[in-house]
Amino acid sequence: MSTDPVRLSQDLDEVRDVTVIGGGPVGMCTAFWAGMREASARIIDSLPELGGQLTTLYPEKWIYDVPGHPKVLARDLVEMLRVQSLEQFDVPAHLNTTAERISWEGEGEERVIVLHTDRGELRSRTVIVAGGHGAFEPKKLPGYDMTPWEGRGAHYIVGSKAVFSGKRVMIVGGGDSACDWVINLLDTASEVSLVHRREGFRAHELTVGQVMQAAARGDLALHVPFQIKEVHGDGNIERVVLFHSENEDSEVEVEVDAILLQLGFKTALGPLKDWGFEVVKGAIAVDQVMKTSLERVWACGDITTFEGKLKLIATGFAESAIAVAQAVHELRPEMKIQPKYSTNTGVPGAVAGQP
Numbered sequence: 155m156s157t158d159p160v161r162l163s164q165d166l167d168e169v170r171d172v173t174v175i176g177g178g179p180v181g182m183c184t185a186f187w188a189g190m191r192e193a194s195a196r197i198i199d200s201l202p203e204l205g206g207q208l209t210t211l212y213p214e215k216w217i218y219d220v221p222g223h224p225k226v227l228a229r230d231l232v233e234m235l236r237v238q239s240l241e242q243f244d245v246p247a248h249l250n251t252t253a254e255r256i257s258w259e260g261e262g263e264e265r266v267i268v269l270h271t272d273r274g275e276l277r278s279r280t281v282i283v284a285g286g287h288g289a290f291e292p293k294k295l296p297g298y299d300m301t302p303w304e305g306r307g308a309h310y311i312v313g314s315k316a317v318f319s320g321k322r323v324m325i326v327g328g329g330d331s332a333c334d335w336v337i338n339l340l341d342t343a344s345e346v347s348l349v350h351r352r353e354g355f356r357a358h359e360l361t362v363g364q365v366m367q368a369a370a371r372g373d374l375a376l377h378v379p380f381q382i383k384e385v386h387g388d389g390n391i392e393r394v395v396l397f398h399s400e401n402e403d404s405e406v407e408v409e410v411d412a413i414l415l416q417l418g419f420k421t422a423l424g425p426l427k428d429w430g431f432e433v434v435k436g437a438i439a440v441d442q443v444m445k446t447s448l449e450r451v452w453a454c455g456d457i458t459t460f461e462g463k464l465k466l467i468a469t470g471f472a473e474s475a476i477a478v479a480q481a482v483h484e485l486r487p488e489m490k491i492q493p494k495y496s497t498n499t500g501v502p503g504a505v506a507g508q509p
């Protein structure tokens with residue numbers, strides 16, 4: 155797995171059945187279904203780790219709506235998917251690898267898709283795009299430049315709650331992520347404060363209720379409607395000056411060790427937008443069998459759009475099963491679209507001793 159250059163150079167010479175773009179939950183699930191259909195697959199992802207949004211945005215959060223798991227930590231779900239898809243099958247995962255361009259070469263049975271990545275060309279008979287939101291980057295704080303404090307106490311992502319252990323943490327934002335992190339960090343941080351520039355939160359009612367209860371208990375310092383005016387510190391963040399949104403003269407000073415900015419994410423299809431896909435509102439349009447407008451390219455997960463689309467892990471898993479069934483049937487028309495039941499077949503494409 156990973157960024158191993160030897161594994162990549164071997165794979166540059168191979169033509170696989172499927173290249174999966176994206177190593178998020180849906181991309182890993184795609185590789186799993188490919189294995190079950192005895193199709194050879196590989197995964198590429200531009201991030202340094204597998205797991206997509208689950209690893210990057212909310213590794214320590216509980217997920218409650220993946221059927222079969224009454225609750226599961228995002229990072230644990232990623233690990234289980236990795237074991238199920240990459241440990242059972244021969245699926246190289248090339249991380250830190252971005253698909254930049256696509257082209258086609260050869261005719262008839264020799265026809266292959268060439269993915270031009272920033273680390274070389276990868277060839278496969280089909281491509282399944284599980285690219286999520288594409289390249290995503292956190293929104294910056296409007297009105298105050300936090301860039302100088304990045305790496306010195308200003309955070310956009312919680313990789314591990316332990317980073318905030320025993321610290322005085324100020325969370326900025328008024329949406330679901332900000333409120334969720336307030337609740338999730340109460341037992342880790344020594345003090346938690348929440349700053350939001352407007353009255354009222356745009357978060358789930360239940361979470362807002364929990365935030366208000368924490369404030370009423372004295373476990374949370376609520377600064378609403380306030381905004382950041384200045385940040386001070388000798389090296390790392392030590393002190394923040396806030397101003398009242400409706401009266402700039404009204405200021406509050408708060409001593410903090412870290413600021414967690416939860417202002418949402420800008421999402422962009424990135425390089426994929428120039429490939430010729432039919433793009434609707436930033437997502438790739440697919441038909442009812444997950445086929446895109448490009449030859450031998452299917453898509454699944456958050457990156458797709460169609461009538462009734464749900465952006466959920468559970469529905470992404472189902473979309474990936476459909477995409478793989480179609481890709482496999484295209485390559486081997488004698489293979490039925492409906493897979494055999496795993497209760498009867500076991501794990502047909504499993505590789506003995508696969509690390």
Ligand SMILES: Cc1cc2nc3c(=O)[nH]c(=O)nc-3n(C[C@H](O)[C@H](O)[C@H](O)COP(=O)(O)OP(=O)(O)OC[C@H]3O[C@@H](n4cnc5c(N)ncnc54)[C@H](O)[C@@H]3O)c2cc1C
Nearest residue numbers: 176178179180199200206207252253285286455456466467
């Ligand atoms: C805070 C938060 C909480 C959530 N909670 C839930 C929940 O409780 N339940 C639920 O079902 N869903 C939840 N979701 C949504 C869920 O995370 C997504 O539906 C899921 O991650 C989609 O998976 P994916 O694999 O399609 O995309 P992603 O997880 O976005 O993964 C896509 C991957 O593709 C890679 N990629 C993109 N373009 C390229 C390229 N050109 N080359 C190489 N790699 C590329 C990206 O780097 C990324 O790793 C939540 C989302 C957020 C932000």
